[in-house]
Amino acid sequence: MNKLKTLIKISRPRFWLYAGGTFWVGAIAGASELSQLASPLVLLLLIYFMIPANIFIYGINDMFDGDTDEFNSKKDDKEHRLQNTERSWLQSLVYGSLVLGIVLAILTPNIKATILFLIFLFLAWAYSSLPFRFKAKPFIDAISNVHYAVIGFVAYALLSGEFPPLWAIIAAWSWTASMHIFSAVPDIASDKQANLTTTAVLLKEKWSLVLCTVLWVITAILFTQNFPGTILTYLAYVYPLSSLLLLIKPSVIHRVYWWFPYINGIIGLLLFWYIFLSKFNFQDLIQ
Numbered sequence: 001m002n003k004l005k006t007l008i009k010i011s012r013p014r015f016w017l018y019a020g021g022t023f024w025v026g027a028i029a030g031a032s033e034l035s036q037l038a039s040p041l042v043l044l045l046l047i048y049f050m051i052p053a054n055i056f057i058y059g060i061n062d063m064f065d066g067d068t069d070e071f072n073s074k075k076d077d078k079e080h081r082l083q084n085t086e087r088s089w090l091q092s093l094v095y096g097s098l099v100l101g102i103v104l105a106i107l108t109p110n111i112k113a114t115i116l117f118l119i120f121l122f123l124a125w126a127y128s129s130l131p132f133r134f135k136a137k138p139f140i141d142a143i144s145n146v147h148y149a150v151i152g153f154v155a156y157a158l159l160s161g162e163f164p165p166l167w168a169i170i171a172a173w174s175w176t177a178s179m180h181i182f183s184a185v186p187d188i189a190s191d192k193q194a195n196l197t198t199t200a201v202l203l204k205e206k207w208s209l210v211l212c213t214v215l216w217v218i219t220a221i222l223f224t225q226n227f228p229g230t231i232l233t234y235l236a237y238v239y240p241l242s243s244l245l246l247l248i249k250p251s252v253i254h255r256v257y258w259w260f261p262y263i264n265g266i267i268g269l270l271l272f273w274y275i276f277l278s279k280f281n282f283q284d285l286i287q
Helices: 003-008 014-032 034-038 040-050 052-064 083-105 111-128 140-144 147-160 166-193 198-228 232-233 236-249 250-279 283-287
Strands: none
Touching: 003 034, 014 040, 014 052, 014 147, 014 250, 034 040, 034 283, 040 052, 040 083, 040 147, 052 083, 052 283, 083 250, 111 140, 111 147, 140 166, 147 166, 166 198, 166 250, 166 283, 198 232, 198 250, 232 250, 236 283
């Protein structure tokens, strides 16, 4: 039971929707019929991206981040500080999640979805692990964070048979890159102590927030063009507005950062229902 509690904490439950929710939004965007969403493979992949994928993403992070975690206080109050006695069984579960992901990717009867699935697995692994350790390479760390968006691309390609439109890829990349930089700002001090140079460490607080604003504005503009006149158009500007306001008082970013899982969850839910209602109607649910 203690191991299960520890594993759940390592998998960061507050971030489960970043993977599982993204998959579900991609699925509804790619589906042409509601029955596609109830297929065994789609439901199996949803379960995978909700839990095993998060064990994979964050388990790797904890396995390779001992140098930075040593100086990171959030490991004690917000997350879990991995102990040496826990490394062996966590490594087994991480590799198990990786193998399961590879098997599911191979079983996916769509070459585009398979390719995207494998890209997700590679980027999630290479972000923290050696020899790649993208997180220690300025700008590459933010660029590689697109693996969260790739999860949605997998679902879209699986159900539509096509890659997502270019505007959606750019919007998602801009959002994930800015989200990465934003989340790294509170870790600047601990990353410096560990001699880890991230984009946020290189640019420091002010210019990191400026870059976040620029990237989030790109996402907001693309949403405005593709979801005109909807609440999503206005909500998309919550992100650049937040980073702009933090430029005035950057000291509160440590608190604001923990609001984002809720903000992202609400906006993701609204995005899901907007896409659903634009393609289907409630009568489809009861037929």
